[in-house]
Amino acid sequence: MPKDHGIGASTKRREDVRFLTGAGNYTDDINVHGQAYVHFLRSDVAHGRITNIDTAAAAAMPGVVRIFTGADFEGVGGLPCGWQVTDKHGEVMKEPPHPVLAQGKVRHVGEPIAAVVADTLQQARDAADAIDLDIEELPAVVNMKAALEEGATKVHDDLSDNLCYDWGFVEENKGAVEEAIANAAHVTTLELVNNRLVANPMEPRVAVGDFNRATGDSTLYTTSQNPHVIRLLMGAFVLGIPEHKLRVVAPDVGGGFGTKIFHYAEEAFCTFAAKACNRAVKWTSTRSEAFMSDAHGRDHVTKIELALDADNNFTAVRTETYANMGAYLSTFAPSVPTWLHGTLMAGNYKTPNIYVNVKAVFTNTVPVDAYRGAGRPEATYQLERVIDKAARELGVDPVELRRQNFITEFPYATPVAVEYDTGDYHATMDKMLELIDRDGFAARRAESEKKGKLRGLGINCFIEACGIAPSNLVGQLGARAGLYESATVRVNATGGLVVMTGSHSHGQGHETAFPQVISEMIGIPEDQVEIVHGDTANTPMGMGTYGSRSIAVGGSAMVRAAEKIIAKTKKIAAHLLEAAEADIELKDGQFSVAGTDKSVAWGDVCLAAYVPHNYPLEDIEPGLEETAFYDPSNFTYPAGAYACEVEVDPETGVTTIEKFVSADDFGNVVNPMIVEGQVHGGIAQGIGQALLENCVYDENGQLLSASYMDYAMPRADDLPEMAAYTVDHSCQTPCTHNPLGVKGCGEAGAIGSPPTVINAILDALNSGGHKVDHIDMPASPSRVWAAINNAS
Template identity: 85%
Template structure:
């Protein structure tokens, strides 16, 4: 393989050619002859009894094909939840029905009540405005703690309360953890909020349903991170369509960040309506709709306590979290504050006892589910903020307090039921301190003070769990699907390969990095490998892309399938070379006999597979195509250390990020350029959460941040100058349980950056004499200024 290609090379992203030239094929680009358009009439109240939906006037308006209400969907299933949580008493979570269109009640602003299908979108919108609604508004519940009191209105009348589950983990640790706190030399307590976020991918969601009466086949084109899962959930649990009669296609997708993992009502509706109307039906979300219909992220309120002995060793950790589920359970929502959050509460530290309690609560708000990082940012923020506060109380260096408590021996079994296979937290700490020039910080602080600014330095260490697995374990934990991945490798007669994967790319560069892996294994040019994804009709069943699982799980499936290809090709080569199969070696795209100069090119072997004139037919059949499914034996555990320097204007509270450095351990790296881009993007999103973004409701459940006029997204000038925005991934401890030794990189930046920024802000304020030990996100100028006023 040439030095400028294969694993470890910064190959340019091949998919960018079409993206940068406007040749991408996004779902909204798909228009089917004869298609109609749908407009959803959504609730403008958060909680109410739906007395009447009068569609008479709308049905008679120009261009209207049909008007649908909740009554049309009484015979179909509700939107399914893909994960069941069992509480600390052994009881299953409360699981209300989630209708395709509201029926009987509305439970959050933005819930679809009726849908108008018309020849044009304008006609559908006009007709929707003619629908008469009679809604008796009910008191809304928004505050999570208030929601679980006896006096609170119930979001779902058929449930005993608004408490979805009360989860304790590890329950058998609770008594010992409580005892450790009683004996502790020092206890640090912190109450904090992990603010609700809107994902805001560049491309809003789109769904196009099509139906063929001739074959009884359904097709859904959708903006999805996992088309096979959408097909499974919609076919089996909502509409009752056999999977072989349902095709789901996710073409180019303009960003997801988790919010496009889930099965949404609009997808089910367009699929259903295409058959009911006997014509294609298309819906494209407006940005305003996205704010009140896309699943939101985060939204935790937590009390965390850290116990230490007289030598400042961590002895126990205890948390109590209220986690907002919103009005309904989104696809993976119950797993986020539990198994993707509680299992990471040990962090990078050898804390012997950990107990995590999570109360998941229904409120009259948009459902909450996975958002970039999904549970791990919440855990990291809690842990790294309480450690910084402990360092303040103990008057010790926050870096040294962390170092003292680092895990140093691997594999390491944590008290929260996971086992880290590899890591070197001292190495990433050393690297980030070197990159950030901590030794020169005091001089920079004095220079800032001379200009009337307060300067702070923040440090953070984190670990994450990626490539969630294995299926038999997550099944025991409540997952209602397997979490394997798949790949089919088809070799053409002339030597080129088509790799069909169940993973899906929505910005990660799979078409480049996956090709690098397969090409490197064979020793051929990357351009000979084509990656196909996103269409259930021509890819094997896979679980899609989320949780930084693509290369660790999807890439490993490709490796296994390619290994099968190579094994069969060696049989053919041994026949052509008249040598023992055990003596055949593959290197640089040629098969050779070990210890001789006899060889045959890759293309000659592949041609023989399809033109079997000289072929061992008695041993193997013609052709060269293999499929593999890969189910990991464990999570992967990327880890990192981040630093941030901020300046705070004491007159206004404005925070400016001056420097940022990240040192990550991602195991082996396939494409350094792509990894760097993923980390940069994640850090930008984390900075957005720390400083700018906040999804807010008023006491009546009205969404106050329903547009970019009120919801602040990070821009380029919110980030530090690129010369002071340094990312590094040279500290590599390869994963021991997947064939590539990779760990995943897509979420690290969003996990590590929020506490780093807040730690820096607190340090800056304290340098100015302000007795501040914590500030909640987002650290807006108003919030920072108020903190300085005491």
């Protein structure tokens, strides 16, 4: 029977009650008495020299408190990058300054030049319009390959060129890879684009800065996935505020998808301006601002080669990728196309030789950073697309080609420096084939053909690395922060408890899933467990939530803290029961002496800890509160097999997704319902990338897809009916190195779905006699129609 509580139960999300009834507390709901409002004057050119900025007339307008320009931030630190990459020549990446407000030049459309603080938002906007601004427009560089040509316009004048780094991994593999490709029986080559995306969470970014003149304390309320990291970066590297004098609060956050990990100029500005104006300052992004100020995602151009021997065994993979950094380095941008991408190029396969080259390029565009999956979708897309192409070239079954190259023995050390601890890729493939009913596909294709439609079946196998760790390793790789997590468990005198976690929820259901773990460990009802997060003033230093790390890293920290609590309560129970500590058992909220009927309730032991009249004071101090920091010894490695069936109308190029199945291995699952929702959401985003979404600049650096009028977010009718989705996570190989055996599920859908959809479209087109080897995302109707009509 399904469980009704604890680990494995599909407990309804408790936080949804307030979200669905309008009782959530988001950053824009926070208003500080007497606050002012800020409006940013942003560049409308991609590249230019600021020749004049006259704020005198604007400053005299009604309600204006103060106008800030780049000159006000001289001596203030620029926005820091949190990861330093060393290239294949042993040289560190180029890291140009990233000012809070533009200084001397603008380098992308949307870069903030001036900020008007006024009594009302409308007054701030009116004054911004009155600023006399002259910009000498300069040539912009947008295309990455053109940006590296000799004589190309430089984004940063003080750099020698637009190359941020030229990264080779693993450099010692390069010769062996070249030899394997030269001696291969078959080599499949594919050039592809991983299209630029805008994350577009439902809640735009917001920042409210406040300053207490009496105490000298600064507070920032912000839409962040990791408030402690924002406090560290902004306090230490930008504004010079000691951490004990800076509080960062991230309340309810309405979606992040990676774009709310980073430290942004608007956060630093509002914190700085609140002190300068001695008045709280609030900024709420418009959707138009979000398109040109939120970090974008993906934007890779890649050539991948797959070498096979005469028996179709993979012998080598070689890739060359151009990765767009945009105009500046965002917080974790350098790590995405390198350590989060190159280390996953083995995929699920025992390819002995792999070499990855990445050229990171500065362009006059919005900075690019992590977006749901962050590097893993890019690696999976390359690998799974080239394997499908190889299967067509060789005339073999794409399923069997993958099967014969699967890794089957664990632990497995890949040629790209990671070690998979456990997995069963045949099991997920078997489950996927069962769910998609591959045996019945021919009949379904025939039915589609009767309607004049082309039906295709696409498959994909993937692996991802979650819970980036350990800190000492990532430090060697260039991370400028630890990647541990923390938790404090405070038990009240009556037995209820509060977990204060360094993780942060922005839709993952922490307030439901974390209590399930505690309930399982102690045996108390889940409603006696409260989760506190998002406020640096009352949570231990933690690294936040991204990279599917919440339960694997944050949950493990919570388990370790709870284990300390349980160990202490067993000592108290042993004293109360006059028994040996080794004989004490805890189950269903009762401490008992093994082999007897002697017991004491959890609540009674907790009360004894705070009212220590009968207490082993010689051994332990009163109270029940413990903190733990958990630093994983390895990544976790979720894996899966996905399948998609599409119908393509050859007359219009319109693609309809008829069926989508996912078979995932997430290790142990805490809440199956939450996992299903996470996968559904990820698949929807992956379908959006595959079919619809595309962030496009023209040659002058103007953003052509700057609103929902031009950027096609998926709607309900672009996705399959819920009955056509099948999400399965029954193939479980528990993680071997964390106490919960969990692996993470938040990004899987976005990683596995794009190549699955594109493979399905190509299968459909080829079934109709149209020889199409490749189509870039998004596979819009016009692109599909053109591919059909241009096919040989």
